[in-house]
Amino acid sequence: xxxxxxxxxxxxxxxxxxxxxxxxxxxxxxxxxxxxxxxxxxxxxxxxxxxxxxxxxxxxxxxxxxxxxxxxxxxxxxxxxxxxxxxxxxxxxxxxxxxxxxxxxxxxxxxxxxxxxxxxxxxxxxxxxxxxxxxxxxxxxxxxxxxxxxxxxxxxxxxxxxxxxxxxxxxxxxxxxxxxxxxxxxxxxxxxxxxxxxxxxxxxxxxx
Numbered sequence: 001x002x003x004x005x006x007x008x009x010x011x012x013x014x015x016x017x018x019x020x021x022x023x024x025x026x027x028x029x030x031x032x033x034x035x036x037x038x039x040x041x042x043x044x045x046x047x048x049x050x051x052x053x054x055x056x057x058x059x060x061x062x063x064x065x066x067x068x069x070x071x072x073x074x075x076x077x078x079x080x081x082x083x084x085x086x087x088x089x090x091x092x093x094x095x096x097x098x099x100x101x102x103x104x105x106x107x108x109x110x111x112x113x114x115x116x117x118x119x120x121x122x123x124x125x126x127x128x129x130x131x132x133x134x135x136x137x138x139x140x141x142x143x144x145x146x147x148x149x150x151x152x153x154x155x156x157x158x159x160x161x162x163x164x165x166x167x168x169x170x171x172x173x174x175x176x177x178x179x180x181x182x183x184x185x186x187x188x189x190x191x192x193x194x195x196x197x198x199x200x201x202x203x204x205x206x207x208x
Contacts, residue, residue, distance in 0.1 A: 012049060015035060018035060019072065027065055028066070029062045030063055031043075053075050082106060083110045083143055085148070086147075087112075087135065087159050088149060089113075090151075092150040092174050093112070096148060098125060107146070110144065113131070132159070144166070146168065147163045147168050149173045149174060150175070155175075156177050157177070157180065171186070173187060
């Protein structure tokens with residue numbers, strides 16, 4: 001299969017959310033131009049992104065909203081459920097456990113881990129907190145497919161190594177550090193401080 005760029009996948013996620021909204025509003029058809037304007041892209045970009053995965057819609061008539069949403073959901077792997085584990089039950093980790101959108105999209109948090117003895121063995125929002133010392137074993141036993149890491153930067157690489165050693169190949173990282181993973185592991189990092197820096201840059205340059 002052709003390698004699809006990360007930017008294309010990101011745009012597909014945006015198209016999917018736009019189509020979800022349109023479906024709730026009972027909109028039945030949308031053109032590439034309308035889909036492009038909703039996401040601040042060009043119609044040519046929308047058509048190119050979709051063309052990687054086949055033929056969609058009818059020339060002159062546009063795309064059926066429900067059908068295109070379902071096809072993009074299939075492309076993004078949203079037509080099944082995924083077993084997810086969370087490592088780190090601090091402020092960020094706790095908020096992620098509470099985020100209901102994960103489950104709605106098929107990402108089911110099955111296990112959560114921490115090294116705090118005050119939390120281990122306790123029920124946290126319906127999920128038992130396990131000792132991170134058992135991370136490798138429990139990831140395998142529970143057939144975890146994705147891991148979210150929300151631990152201090154100093155601990156992140158050690159946790160990642162354990163996760164990779166357990167055979168997990170997809171990781172979402174919230175630690176503010178650069179992590180090393182093998183080529184066959186997909187690592188996505190979310191750095192909220194960097195996102196705020198982008199906003200502060202925009203504000204600073206607006207005033208100049």
